[in-house]
Amino acid sequence: MSKQNQELEKFVGGQYKHGFVTDIQSDTIPPGLDESVVRLVSKKKKEPEFMLDWRLQAFAHWQTMETPVWAHVHYPPIDFQEISYFSAPKTPDDAPRSLDEVDPKLLETYDKLGIPLHERARLAGVAVDAVFDSVSVATTFKAKLAESGVIFCPFSEAVREHPALLEQYLGSVVPYADNFYACLNSTVFTDGSFVFIPKGVRCPMELSTYFRINEAKTGQFERTLIIAEEGSHVSYLEGCTAPMRDENQLHAAVVELIALDDARIKYATVQNWYPGDAEGRGGIYNFVTKRGDCRGDNSHISWTQVETGSAITWKYPSCILRGDHSVGEFYSVAVTNNLQQADTGTKMIHIGKNTKSTIISKGISAGRASTAYRGLVKVLTGATGARNFTQCDSLLMGDRCAAHTFPYIEVKEPDAQIEHEATTSKIGEDELFYCRQRGIEEEDAVNMIVNGFCKEVFKELPMEFAVEAQNLLAVSLEGAVG
Amino acid sequence: MSKNNILLSINKLSVSIDDKPILRDLSLQVAAGEVHAIMGPNGSGKSTLAQVLAGREGYEVSGEVSYLGEDLLDLSPEERAWRGLFLAFQYPVEIPGVNNVYLLKAALNAQRKYRGEAPLDAFEFLTVIQEKMKLMQIDESFLNRSVNAGFSGCEKKRNEILQMVVLEPRLAVLDETDSGLDIDAMKIVANGVNTMRDPERAIVLVTHYQRLLDYIKPDKVHVLADGQIVRSGGPELALKLEEKGYDWLRQEAVSA
């Protein structure tokens, strides 16, 4: 290995900063999955009948499914009977109604993560629906949102209080039979977020959720559903970070977005899960199904994601461009380091007329990590006037990492315009030396170059989160320099 | 020039890569206020000298280099930059997505920090840079472009000189900054360099062309061949080289 690469290895060998475990008592059910567990989860959450029925249908289907095998990620088989499917922090009196009622230990945890909850909420005007393990424990700004008719609440609360909306929309974008992990999620999902923006309403603030995995061996099965009615707008940010752990932790979330006529949903994710140590031990397995349905004409859904964590990531935020003139966008930065594996990308399914999609994907690999981008652009019969622009750039740090790009294009309409650009470059000695010669310290130079590479994606993030994302990248790629 | 005023002193510097010798026992003294020109055939080691002075890693280096009384070889590239050493690269790199102005502001503030000066804010910096851009006849749109990305060869060279005049180094090493420039651009670059001339400062110009020296009058001219300085003299040496080529020196070396 050359000197330069040793230097780079030093950089990217940064320690995970958010590795610690809080010792809050948990009400955890024993590991294992059978029908009684599904019933128990539903009962613990006091769900109405329709919800339990749906879970049971999903479970019946899941039992017929095979664990998927993906070409570019490798991991030992997961024993689903080893996982506990429910864990809730014990608080004296069920769920707290305000921040004051929240376990101080928990608030301390958020503090350590650099998320001063009330501060952030107050200063940035952000409503935070904090998910700690499986149960939502704090919800702020609810009143203000309610004034404009916006519903933003924990998923389990929505199940109890807005069953009609749930019955209408749940599973309408990602049916439970969609894929193995979505089906597992449909069976045992515990909590997540629910957002409903009524007709014509522009959500008065950014909505944001911080996720955190805390309980050992507890699979996390978040479920998020966002419905934007005609002409409404909403911007949503999901961020997460996890404590250091010794065993691999499974995370299989489902996110469904529905945009009706002229509605606009911006969904941004900043993700910082524990990637495992330098040998790849103990990281999070992140198998996520995220899909947006541009159901109405002129609807617009955009996904922005900054992924730095997880041992294994398998994730394809997708858009179904059903409405005429609908627009789907995907902006992604994925960083992999050490032995991390990421297989991400997007699917853009053009169904309506004159639909348009944009894909900007930036992959950064360091250490011995590998990143694969897989993108599908599909133009169905009748989707005349479809347009797509795809740009996939990979940045390699050092010479032991890899990047793969797999663009799939299926076009049934001859007038479709599909453009694809791809580049792979190495962060080199030359760029670093150039910056250092100008007086910029090595670590700052690496950050500068990496941030420059990601610029097109970062500019899609809300201002304060763009800064957070840059810091996250710095943490992921930092090392003991000097 | 007084000997007490030596800014850079190179003593028996030898440099090799993978056991291949590139510079051999090279010695050179540069005093404050001086302009030195280094000429020499392709592959003679001019850029290697410049890169080693700036702290590029990957070379086996022996000998001594003192700069402002410190052991230069002991300092990291950024530490050298903070002490006012500037290299205009023969091949400036492109850094996509990083604003030219952002890099330059970060660079200037890093050096100010070292000198214990407060960082310039965006407004103060803009005032500084606008004046320098006028001097270099560079369009303002330049600032918001990514560092060297998509720049023409000439634009890259001018950008190097812009950085130099903003950073105001004590010792500037310009590696073939004149190569690839048309005559007008060369005059602008020469003008930039001339405004830098100062009794406190020294400039080392690596060039293939005597033409540049019509605009920037050097105090000393050195010829580097096969990793050694084979001849030093005044400006007349450059003229002679222009007329006779390097062969003349080689022949002289043989007959001597």
Ligand SMILES: Nc1ncnc2c1ncn2[C@@H]1O[C@H](COP(=O)(O)OP(=O)(O)OP(=O)(O)O)[C@@H](O)[C@H]1O
């Ligand atoms: N990284 C390297 N690896 C191997 N050889 C190198 C390396 N850098 C320089 N050399 C060799 O060292 C010698 C001197 O190169 P250098 O670039 O210093 O020459 P130069 O005088 O600047 O040439 P030019 O006038 O063409 O710019 C050349 O033979 C070159 O091939």
Ligand SMILES: [Mg+2]
């Ligand atoms: Mg050279």
